Amino acid sequence: MATKQEIDVDVLVIGAGPTGLGAAKRLQQTNLASWLIVDSNEIPGGLASTDVTPEGFLFDVGGHVIFSHYKYFDDCINEALPKDSDWYTHQRVSYVRFQDGWVPYPFQNNIAVLDTEERARCLEDLIDAALESRVRAPSDKPKNFDEWNIRNVGHRLNEIFMRPYNFRVWAVPTTKMNATWVGERVAAPDVKLLVRNVVLGKVAGNWGPNATFRFPAHGGTGGIWIAVAKTLEAKKTRFGEHGTVTKVDAEKKKVHLKDGTIVNYGSLISTMAIDHLAESMGDAQLQQMCKPLFYSSTNVIGVGVRGERPGRIGDKCWLYFVEDNCPFYRATIFSNYSPFNQPNKDAKLPTKQLANGKKPASSEAKPGPYWSIMLEVSESSYKPVKHETLLADCIQGLVNTNLLEPEEEIVSTYVRRFDHGYPTPSLERNGALAEALPYLQGKDILSRGRFGAWKYEVGNQDHRHVFPLSIFMQGVEAVDNIIAGGVELTVNNPDLVNTRSNTERRLTQFKGVRNRDESRRNVDQQDAQVINVIPVPKRREALCRRSSGILDGPLGPEQARHEGSVAVGEHQTE
Numbered sequence: 079m080a081t082k083q084e085i086d087v088d089v090l091v092i093g094a095g096p097t098g099l100g101a102a103k104r105l106q107q108t109n110l111a112s113w114l115i116v117d118s119n120e121i122p123g124g125l126a127s128t129d130v131t132p133e134g135f136l137f138d139v140g141g142h143v144i145f146s147h148y149k150y151f152d153d154c155i156n157e158a159l160p161k162d163s164d165w166y167t168h169q170r171v172s173y174v175r176f177q178d179g180w181v182p183y184p185f186q187n188n189i190a191v192l193d194t195e196e197r198a199r200c201l202e203d204l205i206d207a208a209l210e211s212r213v214r215a216p217s218d219k220p221k222n223f224d225e226w227n228i229r230n231v232g233h234r235l236n237e238i239f240m241r242p243y244n245f246r247v248w249a250v251p252t253t254k255m256n257a258t259w260v261g262e263r264v265a266a267p268d269v270k271l272l273v274r275n276v277v278l279g280k281v282a283g284n285w286g287p288n289a290t291f292r293f294p295a296h297g298g299t300g301g302i303w304i305a306v307a308k309t310l311e312a313k314k315t316r317f318g319e320h321g322t323v324t325k326v327d328a329e330k331k332k333v334h335l336k337d338g339t340i341v342n343y344g345s346l347i348s349t350m351a352i353d354h355l356a357e358s359m360g361d362a363q364l365q366q367m368c369k370p371l372f373y374s375s376t377n378v379i380g381v382g383v384r385g386e387r388p389g390r391i392g393d394k395c396w397l398y399f400v401e402d403n404c405p406f407y408r409a410t411i412f413s414n415y416s417p418f419n420q421p422n423k424d425a426k427l428p429t430k431q432l433a434n435g436k437k438p439a440s441s442e443a444k445p446g447p448y449w450s451i452m453l454e455v456s457e458s459s460y461k462p463v464k465h466e467t468l469l470a471d472c473i474q475g476l477v478n479t480n481l482l483e484p485e486e487e488i489v490s491t492y493v494r495r496f497d498h499g500y501p502t503p504s505l506e507r508n509g510a511l512a513e514a515l516p517y518l519q520g521k522d523i524l525s526r527g528r529f530g531a532w533k534y535e536v537g538n539q540d541h542r543h544v545f546p547l548s549i550f551m552q553g554v555e556a557v558d559n560i561i562a563g564g565v566e567l568t569v570n571n572p573d574l575v576n577t578r579s580n581t582e583r584r585l586t587q588f589k590g591v592r593n594r595d596e597s598r599r600n601v602d603q604q605d606a607q608v609i610n611v612i613p614v615p616k617r618r619e620a621l622c623r624r625s626s627g628i629l630d631g632p633l634g635p636e637q638a639r640h641e642g643s644v645a646v647g648e649h650q651t652e
Contacts, residue, residue, distance in 0.1 A: 087113055092346065093348070094124065097124075098115055102115045114316065116322075119317060134421040137492050139300075168415065186235050186239065202232075203231075220257040227244075246461075247407050247408075248502060249375075256508060298416075348524070351529035352529060352530055371501070384486075390480065391414075396408055406455050407456060408454045428441050428444075429444070526556050
């Protein structure tokens with residue numbers, strides 16, 4: 079019988095989505111610890127990957143675009159895709175479908191386009207909400223997301239848009255969601271500006287962090303992460319079946335892989351869903367902590383269409399849907415992002431069906447041009463989905479909402495379901511995470527990422543579009559925590575990092591080093607901006623301590639504070 083292979087590393091990273099790749103990039107850059115990254119998928123990218131249909135249409139596994147307020151993230155993707163021709167830059171053109179018309183996004187800032195009676199009702203409630211907020215005690219916090227919406231936009235806007243739309247997005251009633259996750263992700267209306275716009279009949283301009291955005295020319299969003307992964311040292315990556323985790327032994331600090339390999343680690347960065355991690359550990363206590371956590375599933379549907387993009391579609395990017403005449407809550411005109419997201423017009427494809435569900439008159443393959451739409455449908459126990467009719471229901475929804483004409487030719491379809499689609503900021507979530515994450519950190523495990531940390535607010539912004547950058551930085555900051563006690567601002571203070579320029583780290587600041595002794599000297603010399611916290615002598619001694627070649631476990635923000643850390647921008651006092 080063959081002896082099982084054992085590998086010893088200082089830091090093991092589980093998962094090659096944006097979080098795991100961010101961790102791997104930082105580990106490679108600093109060269110302060112031995113490391114390995116594993117993933118069960120041969121192609122990196124995780125929930126930011128891209129699929130290709132047999133006919134050659136690309137569809138992301140959800141709607142993602144790139145807008146960054148992290149220089150380190152910019153550096154990494156520009157290193158991976160350095161040419162101007164690697165990218166397209168777009169102005170966001172986004173609308174909400176309402177009463178057979180299109181309201182510019184965000185809906186609550188553009189009630190000027192509603193009919194006269196509706197405008198009046200919305201304004202009355204907005205003014206009432208503003209007046210009530212003036213006399214409300216600061217300690218009087220909203221009990222849930224529904225109450226937050228009423229306080230910010232008034233009863234009528236909550237009734238016609240916020241409540242029904244968010245249920246379609248989250249598949250959870252807004253009364254069962256907490257109000258602490260919101261931050262800048264939901265635009266609070268300016269009542270004075272709204273009144274002015276209503277009187278003048280004007281619409282509000284673009285709001286949010288991604289009024290303009292970049293999108294890769296080739297390969298969809300997944301192409302970014304494939305390119306980033308190629309910048310990693312190949313021998314430190316295990317992607318595919320031989321990188322599949324079957325067991326995490328947290329007590330012995332061993333991870334078992336499907337091919338029999340055992341990885342001995344000093345610190346573990348896990349981007350697995352935290353509930354799956356608990357199962358892999360066989361930890362009943364952690365499983366109990368994770369029980370209150372709730373999530374929704376995501377169904378992604380893609381439709382490839384023959385013909386010129388219709389004028390009624392124009393340069394629209396993504397569209398939101400609040401009414402019941404379609405099952406999807408968002409449609410992305412994916413062909414608008416890149417001409418390479420669909421086949422060349424010379425490619426000959428047969429028509430699968432007409433948009434009205436009828437068979438085509440001919441099954442003969444014909445040339446294009448082509449365009450495409452990507453749809454998202456949420457699912458949960460509160461909002462079940464009929465999978466056997468989902469594609470047909472979505473195509474009918476496209477006709478109902480005037481995105482497709484009944485006679486248009488559909489040449490390609492795509493349907494994929496993701497069980498863990500989005501982590502829900504439920505009422506119970508914060509309490510559960512307050513137990514589970516420190517419990518894992520006490521075992522030298524940092525659970526990070528969309529479902530690792532179970533925090534939507536550090537998974538993306540602006541209704542789920544710009545998730546990869548914050549997720550990526552969770553991995554980067556987790557490494558800095560492990561190697562130098564750095565404070566993880568992104569996972570712990572999302573509203574802070576979402577409203578500032580994060581220029582502390584740059585890919586070129588921290589050069590690779592030749593050996594561990596030099597590593598220890600260099601880490602002492604790094605500028606505070608590289609790791610967010612200056613390691614003073616007391617903590618430096620602890621961080622550089624090694625046991626059998628394995629780094630000591632990570633220090634959290636609380637421990638760092640008690641050990642005399644100096645925050646960025648302060649002078650070091652000893």
